[in-house]
Amino acid sequence: MKKFYLTSPIYYVNASPHIGHAYTNIICDCMARFRRIRGENVFFLTGTDEHGEKIQKAANAEGITTKDFIDNKVDIFKQLWPKLNISYDFFVRTSWKGHINVVKKVIEKLYKKGDIYKSKYNAFYCIGCETFWTKLQLKDGNKCPECGRKTEKIQEENYFFKLSKYESWFKQYLEDNPELIRPKIRYNEVKGFLDNHPLTDLCISRPKKRISWGIDFPIDQKYIVYVWFDALINYISAIGYGFDQEKFNTFWPADIHFIGKDILRHHAIFWPIMLKALDLKIPNCIFAHGWWKIKKEKISKSKGNIVNPFELIDQLTDLLAGNQALAADAFRYFLMREIPIGADGNFSFKALISRINSDLANDLGNLVYRSINMAQKYSGGKVEAVREDIPSEFKETIVKLEKDYDSFMSRGEFWKALDDLFALVSLTNKYIEDTKPWNLKKEAKEKELFSFLYAICEGIRIVSIYLYPIMPETSLSIQKQLGIEDASFSTQEAKWGSLDVFLIKKEKPLFPRIDVS
Ligand code: MSP
Numbered sequence: 192m193k194k195f196y197l198t199s200p201i202y203y204v205n206a207s208p209h210i211g212h213a214y215t216n217i218i219c220d221c222m223a224r225f226r227r228i229r230g231e232n233v234f235f236l237t238g239t240d241e242h243g244e245k246i247q248k249a250a251n252a253e254g255i256t257t258k259d260f261i262d263n264k265v266d267i268f269k270q271l272w273p274k275l276n277i278s279y280d281f282f283v284r285t286s287w288k289g290h291i292n293v294v295k296k297v298i299e300k301l302y303k304k305g306d307i308y309k310s311k312y313n314a315f316y317c318i319g320c321e322t323f324w325t326k327l328q329l330k331d332g333n334k335c336p337e338c339g340r341k342t343e344k345i346q347e348e349n350y351f352f353k354l355s356k357y358e359s360w361f362k363q364y365l366e367d368n369p370e371l372i373r374p375k376i377r378y379n380e381v382k383g384f385l386d387n388h389p390l391t392d393l394c395i396s397r398p399k400k401r402i403s404w405g406i407d408f409p410i411d412q413k414y415i416v417y418v419w420f421d422a423l424i425n426y427i428s429a430i431g432y433g434f435d436q437e438k439f440n441t442f443w444p445a446d447i448h449f450i451g452k453d454i455l456r457h458h459a460i461f462w463p464i465m466l467k468a469l470d471l472k473i474p475n476c477i478f479a480h481g482w483w484k485i486k487k488e489k490i491s492k493s494k495g496n497i498v499n500p501f502e503l504i505d506q507l508t509d510l511l512a513g514n515q516a517l518a519a520d521a522f523r524y525f526l527m528r529e530i531p532i533g534a535d536g537n538f539s540f541k542a543l544i545s546r547i548n549s550d551l552a553n554d555l556g557n558l559v560y561r562s563i564n565m566a567q568k569y570s571g572g573k574v575e576a577v578r579e580d581i582p583s584e585f586k587e588t589i590v591k592l593e594k595d596y597d598s599f600m601s602r603g604e605f606w607k608a609l610d611d612l613f614a615l616v617s618l619t620n621k622y623i624e625d626t627k628p629w630n631l632k633k634e635a636k637e638k639e640l641f642s643f644l645y646a647i648c649e650g651i652r653i654v655s656i657y658l659y660p661i662m663p664e665t666s667l668s669i670q671k672q673l674g675i676e677d678a679s680f681s682t683q684e685a686k687w688g689s690l691d692v693f694l695i696k697k698e699k700p701l702f703p704r705i706d707v708s
Contacts, residue, residue, distance in 0.1 A: 195226040195233045196442040200450050201240040201283060201425050204264035205249040208271050209497035210538065211451070211483055211490050217523050218480060218532055218603070219449050220277045224660035225600045228680045234442050236429050237272070238283030239265050243321050243418030244397075247404035257404050261286060274504055276519045276663055283429040285406075285421055293428035294421050295409040297469065298395075301352065302410050306468050309411075312349045312394055315342035319493055320453075321418050323394055337453065338493065350396035350408065352420070357464045358390040364463065370476060372459045373603075374533035377452060377479045381459045393461060395420040423462050427471070444472035447603070452479040453489075478603055481535040483526075490538065498538060510544075510705045516664035517702065521547050527605040527661050544705050554616050555654070555665075556702035561623060562647040563672050563697050569632055570644055572674075572695040577642040581687045584625070585618040589653065589687065596657055597682065605661060612657050619650040648673060648693045656685040665701060672698050 199219045202212050216237055223235040241261045250260035265284060272279060283290060301307045314323040317335035323345075330336045333344075362385055365371060365378075372378040396414040397405065405415030426445055431438040444466075450458050455477075463473045482489045485496045500522075507518035525546045530536035566574050581589050592611050599608040631640040655669035659680035670678040674694030 192230065192232045194442055194446075195223075195231040196430070196445045197222055197226075197233070197235055197447045197449065198426050198445055199237040199279075200454060201238040201285065201422055202268060203243070203246065204239050204241050204261050204268070205246045206492045207264065207267050208500060209490055209492065210500050210503065211497075212268075213271065213275055213500040213522075214483055214526055215449055215451060215480065216272060216277050216279075217275060217526055218605075220275075220279075221523070221527060221605055221660045222447065222449070222600075222603060223278060223280075224663060228656075228659060228682060229597075230681070232441075233280070234430065235279045236281050236283060236426070237277070237279045238281075238425060238429065239268055239285070240418065240422045240425075241265070241284055241286045242405040242415075242421055244318050244402045244404070245321065247402060248318070250404075258286075271500055274501065274515070274519060275523065276516070281429055283425045285425060287428075289434065290425060290428040291406050293433050294406050294416055294424050296433050297424055297465075298409050298416065301468055304468065306353045306356065307350055307395070307410075308353070309348060309350050311346075312351075313346050314344075314394070316345050317342045325391070340493070347398055347401070349394045349398070350411070350414065351392040352395045352465070352468075354390045354393050354461065354464055357467055358385070360467060361385070361390075361460070361464055364467075364473065368473075371463070371473070372455075373476055373478045376533065377455055377459070381455065384456065385460070390460070393417075393420070419457050419461070420465075423457065423465060426462075426474075432471075445474040447476045447478055448474055449478050449480065449603075452481060455479045478532075480532045481530065483536055483538045485538055487537075503540075507543075510707070512699065512703055517668075520662035520665045521551055521702065524551065524609075524662055528609045529606075531606050532603055544707055547702060548704050550613060551702040552700075552704040554613060554620065556700050558616055558620050558623075558654075559651055559669055559672065560700045562619075562651050563695055565623075565628055566644050566648060566693065566695045567697055569628065569640055572697075574644045574648050574693040574695065575641070576688065576691045577645045578688060579642055579646075582622065582646050584622045585615060585650065588615045588618050592653075592657065593685065600660065608657070609661065612654060615650065616654060619647060619654075622650070623647060645693075648695075649687060649690070652690060652693075653685050653687070656680050656682060668698065668701060672696055 197219055199215050219235060223233050226233045247257055250257040253260060314325060315329055316323050317340060319340045320335055320337045324342060328336050333342050335342050365382060369378060372381055395417045396408050397417055398414055406421050408414035408416055430442045448458055458477050466473055488494050488496055490496055504518050507521060508515045511517050525543045592615060595611055596608050626643050628640060628643050651669055652673055655666045659666040667678055674696055
């Protein structure tokens with residue numbers, strides 16, 4: 192069985208999650224579900240990044256111990272994921288003993304190899320991004336080029352990882368592997384960065400006299416490990432590097448690391464070089480998605496413009512007749528349909544509701560509701576197979592879906608798959624209008640009527656299969672209404688005519704129209 196290992200970033204626990212975090216995990220979940228229905232052995236990893244200066248400061252500000260602070264925040268992340276139907280396989284915490292041991296082993300190994308050394312350091316630190324910058328990289332004198340916040344000048348002795356030793360290897364590797372970083376714009380960004388900045392070695396320790404919340408630096412007790420060096424290692428510690436070789440060999444290398452474009456450099460430069468130094472394989476792909484913004488500003492805690500995903504789902508649940516699972520599906524659909532995942536998007540509640548009304552209530556919900564109704568009304572709920580070819584009206588669209596869906600979904604081009612899928616939804620709606628089954632009934636054209644009913648049931652069954660990775664609960668509900676006892680979402684079964692009989696069980700309309708005027 193083919194394996195598929197995918198990861199989300201591990202989220203900082205200095206604050207509660209917002210919809211930006213939800214976005215990355217929804218992308219991951221859609222990919223994980225798609226791979227599972229393809230029959231792959233999927234391992235989907237998410238978790239939390241719990242060390243570093245900003246977390247220690249946030250805990251101090253609340254006047255509680257850092258341990259209590261992080262445990263509390265981790266619980267909030269763990270409550271959010273089921274609310275959004277995130278089917279992760281393992282939740283890694285960087286405060287977990289297993290991870291800490293691996294980080295220490297990695298440092299010992301690289302030190303023995305001569306890839307870590309001690310030296311004097313002169314740089315500017317951005318606590319928000321937990322990143323050092325050189326004077327030349329600063330913006331407006333002393334501001335962080337990434338987030339624009341003030342940096343702090345730091346001069347101290349520290350340990351360094353020899354990134355520079357691997358520079359020419361990495362440049363060549365990038366040249367030979369143009370799909371390592373996606374989308375293309377991010378690949379070009381990394382190449383451009385390397386062409387214009389000689390790689391300087393990475394400072395990977397922090398003196399305890401300045402910051403104490405982190406993993407003890409194994410070769411010098413006066414230091415802790417730099418939070419990013421610690422965090423990146425989660426991708427191998429979570430699957431047993433150094434302590435569960437069988438599991439590690441099963442899943443490594445990662446097939447895809449989904450990240451936001453804000454953390455590209457760490458993942459697309461530091462991480463492959465760390466792996467090379469450890470003699471480990473390089474991940475197949477690092478996919479950097481864009482940002483959700485509000486009025487052109489990135490949604491982030493520091494900008495104070497966050498949208499709380501708990502509140503959003505509760506609000507949608509109320510608007511969708513109390514159905515939380517459908518609220519999660521609608522939110523997932525909006526995020527995956529509205530923008531290509533490499534681009535930035537503007538978030539607004541109005542746009543979300545308008546998508547729900549137009550695509551989910553008018554198009555999909557209406558299609559399912561009227562199809563189920565007609566099947567019930569015209570055939571008493573039992574619709575038997577009529578072994579005919581796909582009606583010519585939507586043959587082209589179904590054939591295109593069969594051909595393209597797999598490659599769109601495999602490449603994370605969810606919006607393209609959804610475009611094709613909703614073209615099928617629209618065509619099936621049009622097929623109903625054009626066929627006018629009520630006239631067939633009046634004229635007692637039984638054969639045509641049954642062939643029509645079977646066609647619309649097949650149409651929505653196929654929609655339910657392709658929709659599953661993005662909207663799992665909606666998909667399940669459609670199959671239940673079609674009387675499919677053992678729901679199946681395998682794309683193998685999306686072939687026209689694979690079901691002999693539908694035993695309709697009507698339920699409430701899937702997506703009521705939302706009136707928020
Ligand atoms: N802890 C690091 C990641 C370490 S991975 C080894 C970190 N955490 S974070 O909590 O600040 O952000 C994690 C991710 O959240 C970002 O990379 C991105 O995936 C997502 N987003 C945060 N804000 C976002 C938006 N406004 N829009 C979309 N995604 C955003 O960085």
